[in-house]
Amino acid sequence: MTYTIEELLAARVSAELEDGGLGFIGLGTGGRSFVFAVGIPSIAIALAHRRGIDFIAQYGVALEPDIENAPGCFEDRNLLAWPAAANLPVETCLDGFKRGKMTVGFISGAQIDKFGNLNSVAIGDYHKPKVRLVGAIAQPDHAANAKRTIIILPHSRRTFVEKVDYRSGFGFGDGPGHRERLGLIGGGPSKVFTDLAVLDFEPESCRMRVVSVHPGVTREQVVAETGFELIWPDDVPVTPRPTAEEVAAIREIDKDGKFLNGRIF
Amino acid sequence: MPSTGIPERLVSVEEAIAAIPDGASVAIGGHTLRRHPMALVREIIRQGKRGLHLLGWNNGIDMDMLVGAGCARVVETSYVGMGALGLARNMRRAVESGQVETVDHSETTAIDMFRATALGVDFLPNRTPLGTDLMTYNDGLVEITSPFTGQTYAAVRGVQPDFAILHAHTADVHGNVQLDEANWYDNSVDSFIGRAATHVIVSVEQIVSTDYVRSHPRQTYLPREYVTAVVHAPFGAHPCCCDARYGYDQAELRAYYEASKSAETFDAYLTDRVRSVRDHWEYLDKVGVAGLLTAATRPSVTQGAVQA
Numbered sequence: 001m002t003y004t005i006e007e008l009l010a011a012r013v014s015a016e017l018e019d020g021g022l023g024f025i026g027l028g029t030g031g032r033s034f035v036f037a038v039g040i041p042s043i044a045i046a047l048a049h050r051r052g053i054d055f056i057a058q059y060g061v062a063l064e065p066d067i068e069n070a071p072g073c074f075e076d077r078n079l080l081a082w083p084a085a086a087n088l089p090v091e092t093c094l095d096g097f098k099r100g101k102m103t104v105g106f107i108s109g110a111q112i113d114k115f116g117n118l119n120s121v122a123i124g125d126y127h128k129p130k131v132r133l134v135g136a137i138a139q140p141d142h143a144a145n146a147k148r149t150i151i152i153l154p155h156s157r158r159t160f161v162e163k164v165d166y167r168s169g170f171g172f173g174d175g176p177g178h179r180e181r182l183g184l185i186g187g188g189p190s191k192v193f194t195d196l197a198v199l200d201f202e203p204e205s206c207r208m209r210v211v212s213v214h215p216g217v218t219r220e221q222v223v224a225e226t227g228f229e230l231i232w233p234d235d236v237p238v239t240p241r242p243t244a245e246e247v248a249a250i251r252e253i254d255k256d257g258k259f260l261n262g263r264i265f
Numbered sequence: 266m267p268s269t270g271i272p273e274r275l276v277s278v279e280e281a282i283a284a285i286p287d288g289a290s291v292a293i294g295g296h297t298l299r300r301h302p303m304a305l306v307r308e309i310i311r312q313g314k315r316g317l318h319l320l321g322w323n324n325g326i327d328m329d330m331l332v333g334a335g336c337a338r339v340v341e342t343s344y345v346g347m348g349a350l351g352l353a354r355n356m357r358r359a360v361e362s363g364q365v366e367t368v369d370h371s372e373t374t375a376i377d378m379f380r381a382t383a384l385g386v387d388f389l390p391n392r393t394p395l396g397t398d399l400m401t402y403n404d405g406l407v408e409i410t411s412p413f414t415g416q417t418y419a420a421v422r423g424v425q426p427d428f429a430i431l432h433a434h435t436a437d438v439h440g441n442v443q444l445d446e447a448n449w450y451d452n453s454v455d456s457f458i459g460r461a462a463t464h465v466i467v468s469v470e471q472i473v474s475t476d477y478v479r480s481h482p483r484q485t486y487l488p489r490e491y492v493t494a495v496v497h498a499p500f501g502a503h504p505c506c507c508d509a510r511y512g513y514d515q516a517e518l519r520a521y522y523e524a525s526k527s528a529e530t531f532d533a534y535l536t537d538r539v540r541s542v543r544d545h546w547e548y549l550d551k552v553g554v555a556g557l558l559t560a561a562t563r564p565s566v567t568q569g570a571v572q573a
Contacts, residue, residue, distance in 0.1 A: 029347075029348060030350055031349075031351060061450040061453075073515075074348075075299075075506040075513045076512070077506065077508065077511075078512070087450050089453035090376075090450055090451050090452075090454060091380065091453060091457070094373050094376065097393075098373065098391065121369055127366075129360060131361070132357045133352070134353070135342065135344040135369060136371050136372075136397075137323070138343075138371065139371070140394055140397055140399060141371050144392055144395065145392070145393065168369075168371075170396045170397050178396065182392075182417060183395075183417050184392060184396070265349045
């Protein structure tokens with residue numbers, strides 16, 4: 001069965017989600033970044049629900065909304081009418097992060113480095129940037145406080161850099177022991193999902209390493225699109241393809257392409 | 266029976282905004298294209314304010330428009346973007362050229378800078394920014410140690426902006442500001458912003474009687490002791506959405522985004538939509554009844570969901 005890269009990623013991210021977990025999804029920005037930060041995690045959670053996994057999705061200030069019947073426009077009146085278990089004041093939701101209630105934070109960024117630090121503030125010099133980005137939003141809150149973060153972003157040499165120009169999301173900082181020295185309650189990044197590969201972090205060095213490479217993608221391609229040295233396993237596994245059942249379920253859940261084609265205004 | 270000596274605080278948009286001097290710090294309510302006080306923002310541009318220090322927690326067209334109009338010197342928040350449309354282009358140009366200075370926050374540190382002052386303390390402890398460049402470049406975030414556990418925190422400095430500008434649903438002439446029960450909680454931070462600032466200007470969709478307020482006291486979220494001026498500005502958040510009252514004016518937002526692609530085209534937009542327009546009422550005429558009612562009553566673009 002043919003499938004898209006977004007469908008593959010949604011299926012793989014879904015396999016990471018645990019019973020009893022809670023994941024926070026922001027309302028996101030536009031276009032491609034919406035697909036990575038909101039679309040793929042949303043479909044991953046809906047798929048997990050279909051497998052019977054009890055995973056709480058927190059969508060901004062809405063807890064456990066009906067993902068399979070999401071509004072096509074996230075304007076207030078639609079969100080107010082979206083069935084959910086709770087709507088809570090936003091500071092209450094974010095206080096829950098600091099309280100350690102979030103087990104999975106789904107985050108993205110314009111740059112990532114070998115220690116999983118993220119940048120969504122500025123490319124180049126902070127005071128005179130080459131590109132000014134949207135700002136940190138809740139990315140630092142996820143990165144510091146979630147039990148673990150799942151990072152989803154496009155794979156390119158522009159994105160995967162030796163050192164981020166501005167560290168807005170704390171991964172493993174300068175390397176082993178840095179999170180512990182700061183006393184951060186979250187565990188840091190667990191996995192990185194891109195359009196080329198799945199990656200994680202070697203526990204001893206905290207450096208990014210390859211878990212698997214997607215079907216049809218070569219090791220050379222991954223090396224060419226990564227601006228730092230990755231740790232490679234002796235035999236490089238191929239990322240499992242989504243099953244026919246998973247693809248069918250995804251197309252039913254995302255029937256109008258709201259999430260994986262980024263059609264939400 | 267309330268006192269007969271209660272002052273009235275209902276003024277025109279022009280009079281309320283005239284109180285803001287150049288160089289003032291101004292906190293703006295709302296959340297990324299949700300209920301930003303756009304009628305007040307447009308009047309700031311019309312009056313040609315300069316050198317403002319803008320503060321917020323999650324911003325969009327409000328700050329981008331003020332920056333594009335040359336009103337701002339400093340922008341302090343966690344986000345300035347155009348939601349689903351993409352980057353805030355005026356903001357991007359102004360920061361890249363050095364015209365505007367940024368003070369960056371995470372969502373929680375931006376909330377805490379208002380919440381601290383609203384709680385009557387000068388800082389709040391927060392672990393989020395530890396080890397990030399938020400602390401490198403923002404001198405309102407300083408490392409401290411808990412006297413109880415030895416845990417390291419960032420102290421988030423409380424701010425007391427000179428002015429807050431907010432948009433809400435109803436108020437009486439005395440400045441008791443209310444929200445409909447159906448209000449989307451991403452804007453709950455407005456309450457902290459309103460309680461942190463020295464002067465608070467609130468535009469509302471409707472002026473209601475004091476009897477109405479007194480018979481619906483649970484809807485009052487900012488009582489008059491916090492409020493300096495109330496302004497009557499129906500559709501005052503346009504083209505942003507405003508809870509259950511109206512949705513986005515998507516056509517206007519797209520036109521804005523398109524116009525913001527260069528300084529020249531944006532200047533033409535400002536001339537047409539803001540500077541050549543006498544006041545908020547003339548702005549409403551310009552948008553037109555059909556445009557406003559479309560934003561308020563058109564069937565939702567929702568596919569398959571319960572419609573508002």
